[in-house]
Structure formats: structure tokens, C-alpha cells
């Protein structure tokens with residue numbers, strides 16, 4: 001298992017600053033979250049990445065509006081292995097033809113499993129670990145969908161990890177206190193995959209501190 005800080009954000013500017021910070025920190029391998037970024041801005045991000053010292057992007061959280069060329073580009077140029085999608089992504093498998101087994105499902109926490117969701121048709125799960133504990137604490141059927149497949153280890157390949165507040169049963173995308181990751185100690189081994197991408201909006205420096213903390217408690 002390898003834990004990575006990630007390029008995250010709500011805008012081109014936020015992602016750009018994390019790319020620059022990653023370069024300054026000598027990081028050349030880093031996951032990318034572009035699910036909140038519009039197409040013109042994604043093109044700018046791709047250009048920025050091409051000119052950067054980043055050479056490997058093991059995991060990309062994609063958005064449904066993304067076209068096949070973007071997946072091809074990311075896989076070819078940055079060796080992306082894991083493209084993570086939401087339940088609604090199953091409506092776009094036709095568009096991403098040939099990439100089905102490169103797609104990994106992140107379950108929502110809304111107590112609804114979309115009827116066309118069939119994780120066996122794609123690469124497997126990207127268990128968002130903070131979603132998993134939230135689903136468990138709230139007793140949702142999203143949790144059952146994952147838990148009922150716990151013996152199929154081949155489905156559990158990669159993860160997102162955010163903070164969690166047990167009191168409010170909420171995941172945290174901006175973490176102030178490292179103890180927000182303590183819930184990870186309670187999670188069963190089957191939920192963890194090979195690649196774990198920290199999914200918080202904090203800067204890379206802070207994410208690296210979280211990475212060390214998580215490595216120490218697991």
C-alpha cells in the first residue's frame with residue numbers, strides 16, 4: 001500500500017498552486033482530482049502538467065463530462081492506472097469504451113445505489129475510506145454494497161482518504177486536526193487497496209504531514 005498527497009481543488013488556480021508546490025517538494029508521482037474542474041480549465045491543467053516535472057499520475061478522479069481522449073491522454077502520458085468514478089458514472093461506460101477495467105467505483109453515502117451500478121463490470125472499488133465509515137455509522141445500503149463483496153479481494157484496488165468527524169458523522173475535506181484520521185484504525189483490512197490518495201483541500205505540505213500520520217497509525 002502506498003499513500004500519496006494529491007492535487008485537489010475547486011478551480012484551476014487551486015490545482016495549479018498544488019502542481020507548483022508538488023514540483024517544489026520534488027514530488028513527481030501524484031494523484032489528480034479534476035472532478036470539479038470545467039473542460040477549458042482541465043485543458044489548462046493538462047498543459048501545465050505536461051510542462052511540469054510530474055511524470056506519474058497513478059490515480060485520477062474523473063468527472064462524467066470527461067471525454068475518452070482525456071483518459072487516453074492521461075494513461076499514455078502519465079501511466080494512470082486508476083480512474084475513479086461515482087455511481088452515476090455507470091451511465092457513461094459507452095463513452096469510455098475500452099477503459100471499463102480502468103474505472104473504479106466510489107460509492108456515495110446517500111443510501112441509494114443507482115440501479116445500473118455493477119462493480120464487477122469495471123476494475124473494482126475505489127473505497128473512499130471516510131465514506132465507508134460514514135456509510136457504516138449511518139447504516140446506509142451503500143455500505144452493504146461494499147461490505148457484501150468483502151471476500152472478493154480483487155475488487156479492492158485503490159482508495160480516497162479524507163478526514164472524519166464521528167460526532168457529526170461527516171467526512172471532512174479540509175482537515176485541521178490529524179486525529180480526524182484516527183477512524184482509519186478501525187477499518188477492516190479488506191477496504192484498503194494498493195494506492196491510497198489523500199483527498200483533502202489542504203496544501204501539499206500539510207497533506208505530507210497527514211500521510212506520515214496515517215502511515216504511523218496503520
Ligand SMILES: [Zn+2]
Pocket residue numbers: 106128160199
Ligand atoms: Zn472521494
